Amino acid sequence: MASVCVFVETAKGKLKKSAAEVLGEAKRLAGGGDVDAVLIGHGVSGLADDVAALGASRVLVTDDDAFGHFSVDGFGAALSKAVATSSPRVLLVAASVVGKDLAPAVAASTGSALLADVTAVALNDASVTATKPIFAGKAIANVSGNTPMVVVTLRPNVFEPATASDGAAANVESVDAGVSKADLRTIVKEILALASEKLDLTEADIIVSGGRGLKGPENWHLIENLAEAVGGVCGASRAVVDAGWRPHDEQVGQTGKTVSPKLYFAIAISGAIQHLAGMNTSKCIVAINTDAEAPIFKVADFGIVGDAFEVVPVLTEELKKLRE
Amino acid sequence: MNFVVCLKRVPDSAAKIKVAADGKSIETSGVDHVISPYDEIALERALQLREEHGGEVTVLCLGLPEASKEIRQALAMGADKAIHLKDGGGSRGPFEIAKALAEVLGSIEADLVLFGKQSIDADNGAVGIMTAQLLGRPVISLVTKLEIADGKVLAHRESDAGTEVVEASLPAVVTAQRGLAEPRYPSIKGIMQAKKKPIDERDAPASEGSMALDSIVPPPERQGGRIVGEGVDAVAELVRLLRQEAKVL
Numbered sequence: 001m002a003s004v005c006v007f008v009e010t011a012k013g014k015l016k017k018s019a020a021e022v023l024g025e026a027k028r029l030a031g032g033g034d035v036d037a038v039l040i041g042h043g044v045s046g047l048a049d050d051v052a053a054l055g056a057s058r059v060l061v062t063d064d065d066a067f068g069h070f071s072v073d074g075f076g077a078a079l080s081k082a083v084a085t086s087s088p089r090v091l092l093v094a095a096s097v098v099g100k101d102l103a104p105a106v107a108a109s110t111g112s113a114l115l116a117d118v119t120a121v122a123l124n125d126a127s128v129t130a131t132k133p134i135f136a137g138k139a140i141a142n143v144s145g146n147t148p149m150v151v152v153t154l155r156p157n158v159f160e161p162a163t164a165s166d167g168a169a170a171n172v173e174s175v176d177a178g179v180s181k182a183d184l185r186t187i188v189k190e191i192l193a194l195a196s197e198k199l200d201l202t203e204a205d206i207i208v209s210g211g212r213g214l215k216g217p218e219n220w221h222l223i224e225n226l227a228e229a230v231g232g233v234c235g236a237s238r239a240v241v242d243a244g245w246r247p248h249d250e251q252v253g254q255t256g257k258t259v260s261p262k263l264y265f266a267i268a269i270s271g272a273i274q275h276l277a278g279m280n281t282s283k284c285i286v287a288i289n290t291d292a293e294a295p296i297f298k299v300a301d302f303g304i305v306g307d308a309f310e311v312v313p314v315l316t317e318e319l320k321k322l323r324e
Numbered sequence: 325m326n327f328v329v330c331l332k333r334v335p336d337s338a339a340k341i342k343v344a345a346d347g348k349s350i351e352t353s354g355v356d357h358v359i360s361p362y363d364e365i366a367l368e369r370a371l372q373l374r375e376e377h378g379g380e381v382t383v384l385c386l387g388l389p390e391a392s393k394e395i396r397q398a399l400a401m402g403a404d405k406a407i408h409l410k411d412g413g414g415s416r417g418p419f420e421i422a423k424a425l426a427e428v429l430g431s432i433e434a435d436l437v438l439f440g441k442q443s444i445d446a447d448n449g450a451v452g453i454m455t456a457q458l459l460g461r462p463v464i465s466l467v468t469k470l471e472i473a474d475g476k477v478l479a480h481r482e483s484d485a486g487t488e489v490v491e492a493s494l495p496a497v498v499t500a501q502r503g504l505a506e507p508r509y510p511s512i513k514g515i516m517q518a519k520k521k522p523i524d525e526r527d528a529p530a531s532e533g534s535m536a537l538d539s540i541v542p543p544p545e546r547q548g549g550r551i552v553g554e555g556v557d558a559v560a561e562l563v564r565l566l567r568q569e570a571k572v573l
C-alpha cells in the first residue's frame with residue numbers, strides 16, 4: 001500500500017509532460033515512501049519503464065482496446081479499480097482536459113473529496129490540504145479534504161517535474177478493469193478537426209497573445225512569427241475570439257484558459273480584469289500597447305509603450321538573432 | 325423531452341474580489357451577481373432544443389435565498405419552472421453539491437441534464453461529471469455543438485485530440501463549453517411571464533464537511549508596472565532585461 005497514487009496521462013504513445021509533474025509531487029508528498037502509478041490506454045504497457053524511471057515504485061497497467069480513446073466510463077472504471085488495489089491517502093491527477101473529466105468521476109464513485117486545480121498540496125495526519133486559486137485567480141483558497149482518500153488535480157506547469165533516472169525495471173501489475181468496448185456509453189464517432197501538433201496553452205513555457213488592437217486576423221503573422229522566434233504558443237484575448245479571428249482554444253482568461261507560463265507576451269491587449277485573471281500568475285509578463293494607461297501595464301514586468309505593428313517585427317528579428 | 329439545467333449564482337466576472345473579515349468568505353456588498361456564464365450557455369441551448377423538440381426546461385439551483393433573482397432571470401429567458409435548493413450558507417465542496425443535485429435529479433424524469441463546464445467562482449469544473457457519475461448516466465463534457473435525434477445526443481466536444489463527435493443514449497448529461505450557444509436577453513414579455521412561473525423551494529441538505537474551506541487570501545501582489553521605453557527604441561533594452569534580469573530567454 002502506497003500513501004500516494006498518481007494517474008499518468010499519455011498521448012500519441014508517449015507520457016505527457018504532466019506525468020513527470022504528478023510523479024515529482026507524489027514523491028515529495030510520500031517523503032521517500034512508495035508511490036503507485038496508474039497507466040491506462042491501448043498499447044501503453046511499454047511505457048511502464050518510463051513511469052518507473054520517473055520514480056513510481058509500482059505501475060498498475062490497464063491496457064486494452066476499450067481504452068484507445070479517453071472515456072469517462074472506461075478510464076473512470078479502470079482508475080477506480082486501480083485505486084482499490086492501491087488504497088492511497090491521496091490520488092494525484094493532472095488538471096488537464098482528461099484529468100478534469102477523470103478525477104471528478106473517480107472522486108464521486110469512491111465517495112472522496114476532490115480538491116481541484118490546486119497549486120500546492122500537503123499531507124497531514126487528519127486531512128489533505130491544498131492551495132487553490134478561485135475566481136480565476138482573483139483569490140486563493142486554502143482547502144482541506146477529510147475523506148479516507150482525497151482526489152487532487154494539479155494545475156499544469158506549476159509543480160516541479162520528476163527527472164528520469166535509469167532505475168530498476170518497473171514493478172508492473174496489470175489491472176483488469178472489467179470494461180469492454182461494448183460497455184462504453186459514450187462513443188467517439190470521429191475526430192473532426194485534428195488538433196494541431198501545437199502544445200496546449202496550459203503546458204506552454206512561453207505564450208504570445210494578441211488582442212483587438214491588432215485590427216484583424218490578417219495581421220496575426222505578427223503574433224505567429226514572434227511565437228516562433230521564441231519557441232512559444234499563440235494565445236488571444238476574448239475580444240479576438242468573439243470576433244472570430246482566432247479559435248476558442250486560444251482564449252486566455254476567466255472564461256478561457258488559465259495559464260502560468262514562464263513568459264507571457266500581451267500584445268495590443270488592454271488587460272481587462274477577466275483577461276488578467278487568466279494570466280497573472282505568469283512568471284514574467286511583457287506588454288506592448290500604444291496606450292500608456294492600459295491596465296495591462298500595471299501587471300507587466302516589462303512594458304513598451306508603442307505601436308505593435310512597428311515594435312513586434314523588430315522584437316521578432318532581435319529574438320531570432322538570439323536563437324541563431 | 326425534459327431538459328434540466330443546473331445553474332449557479334456567482335459574482336459577476338468583472339467584480340473585484342475582496343476577502344471578508346472572517347477570512348473565509350468574500351465581501352459581497354457592492355458585488356453584482358449573475359448566472360455563471362457557462363450555465364447561461366447551457367440554458368440557452370436547452371431552450372433552443374425545447375423549441376426544436378418540444379418539452380420543458382427546468383432549472384435547478386442550489387444557492388442562497390438571494391439566488392431567486394438569478395432563477396427568475398433564467399425563467400425570464402424562457403425556462404418553464406425551477407427548483408431552488410435553498411442553502412443556509414457555509415462552503416460546500418463539489419461532491420456535496422453534486423450529491424444534493426443528484427438526489428433531486430434522481431426523482432424527476434430528465435432526459436438531458438445540462439451543466440456549465442465550470443462555475444466561475446469555485447472553478448472546479450467537477451459538479452457536472454460528479455452528478456452524472458452519481459446518477460449512473462453517460463456524460464459528455466466541453467460540448468460546443470449538441471443535437472438530439474432518435475433517443476440519442478450527438479455532441480461535438482473539444483478534447484486534446486481535436487473536435488470529437490461523440491454519441492450517447494438518453495438520458496444523458498452534458499457540460500457546456502463556449503461556442504455551444506449565445507445566451508439571449510430576456511424580453512419584456514419574458515420578464516413579465518417569469519413572475520408567474522413556479523419556483524419549487526426546498527431546503528438544501530446540510531453540508532457534510534467532507535471538504536473544508538479553511539481560509540481565503542488575496543493572490544500574491546505582482547510587482548509590475550515597469551515601462552522599459554517607447555517604440556522600437558526600447559526593444560534592445562527589453563531583450564537585455566528578458567535575458568539578463570528575468571532570465572527567461
Ligand SMILES: Cc1cc2nc3c(=O)[nH]c(=O)nc-3n(C[C@H](O)[C@H](O)[C@H](O)COP(=O)(O)OP(=O)(O)OC[C@H]3O[C@@H](n4cnc5c(N)ncnc54)[C@H](O)[C@@H]3O)c2cc1C
Nearest residue numbers: 211212213237238239253254255256268270275290291308
Ligand atoms: C463574462 C465575461 C467573461 C470574459 N472572459 C474573458 C476572458 O476569458 N478573456 C479575455 O481576454 N476577456 C474576457 N472578457 C472580455 C474582457 O472584458 C475584455 O472585453 C477583453 O479582454 C478585451 O480584449 P482586448 O484587450 O483584446 O481588446 P480591447 O479592450 O479593445 O483592447 C485593445 C488594446 O489594444 C491597444 N492597441 C490598439 N492599437 C494598438 C497598436 N497598434 N499597437 C499596440 N496596442 C494597440 C489599445 O490601446 C487597447 O489597450 C470577458 C468578459 C465578460 C463579460
Ligand SMILES: Nc1ncnc2c1ncn2[C@@H]1O[C@H](COP(=O)(O)O)[C@@H](O)[C@H]1O
Nearest residue numbers: 330331386439440442443448449450451
Ligand atoms: N450550487 C449549484 N447549483 C446548481 N448547479 C451548480 C451548482 N454548483 C455547480 N453547479 C453546476 O456545475 C457546473 C460546474 O461547477 P463547478 O464544479 O463548481 O465548476 C456549473 O457550471 C453548474 O452548471
